[in-house]
Amino acid sequence: MARPPLILITPSIEKRGVEFHDLSASLSIKYENAVLQAGGIPVTAPISTDRKILAEIVRRVDGVLLTGGDDINPDLYTKKLPRAIRQTIEPSPDGGKRDLLELILIDEIFRQRKPLLAICRGHQLLNVALGGQLIADIRRQVPGALNHQRLDKANELVHEATLTAGSLLAKITGKQVLGVNSSHHQAVSETAAPLQATARSSDGIVEAMELKPDASRKLPFLLGVQFHPERLAEKFAEHRAIFSAFVKACISNRDL
Secondary structure, eight states: OOOOOEEEEOOEEESSOTTTTOOEEEOOHHHHHHHHHTTOEEEEOOSOOOHHHHHHHHHHSSEEEEOOOSOOOGGGTOSOOOHHHHTTSOOOTTTTHHHHHHHHHHHHHHHHTOOEEEETHHHHHHHHHTTOOEESOHHHHSTTOOOOBOGGGTTSOOEEEEEOTTOHHHHHHTOSEEEEOOBOSOEEOSOOTTEEEEEEETTOOEEEEEEOTTOSSOOSOEEEESSOGGGTTTTOHHHHHHHHHHHHHHHHHHTO
16 A cells, blocks of 8 residues: 655744744645545645755655745736735735745755645745746736635635646546636736646636646646635535545655
8 A cells, every 4th residue: 555645735824823922834724634635644844944954845745735825925026016906915924934935845846846736825826936927916907807805605616717628637627617716816817938727717817727738847746726625625526636636646756
């Protein structure tokens, strides 16, 4: 029987922890539950920007899961954001440490060729890391867009995404149209050169990205999704399948 793979999961950083009101590493247990259910063992990434430490952690794990959370620093993807839009962005309480931590992790993931699943913020940061652009605030920058901030229905399907035929996500889910949840106000605009959009909502928002077939920087598995499959995995087999495929890729890559 194959040894369960270790999956590194990145946490958010909260303004106030339970103990002594310190900054706190925070992670929804739904990520861990989804990984456990798929047969993986979740481990939480430390809050460190030491490249040697992060490189060693990536070496020891079998795959990496980038999670949702706070807005990404707009200075990482644009220098020309109007003040009215910039004011909609909630600055991270850690002074950008999480941004840097995850950018280093992404670099190491590609260097060491480990499987990657990127969710919501992680999907956006992946695009930024590879040279792509973001929509800083959908409501202000995309006229006629759907309401993508359905925090009131975080665990429910609120709109549909049309999948590219033959894409990794279409093969995993067995769907051409996938129901998704939606709890974000930022999104991918221009995809980075190595990436391609493989799912979009009816208003054109990128709901999933994968590597192009001819991308020079290959990984054993790469999928970025704007929605939160970990919140849907208990009820919907197609969202559970995303984690199963990711964990299976982690096992296969480790055993090569």
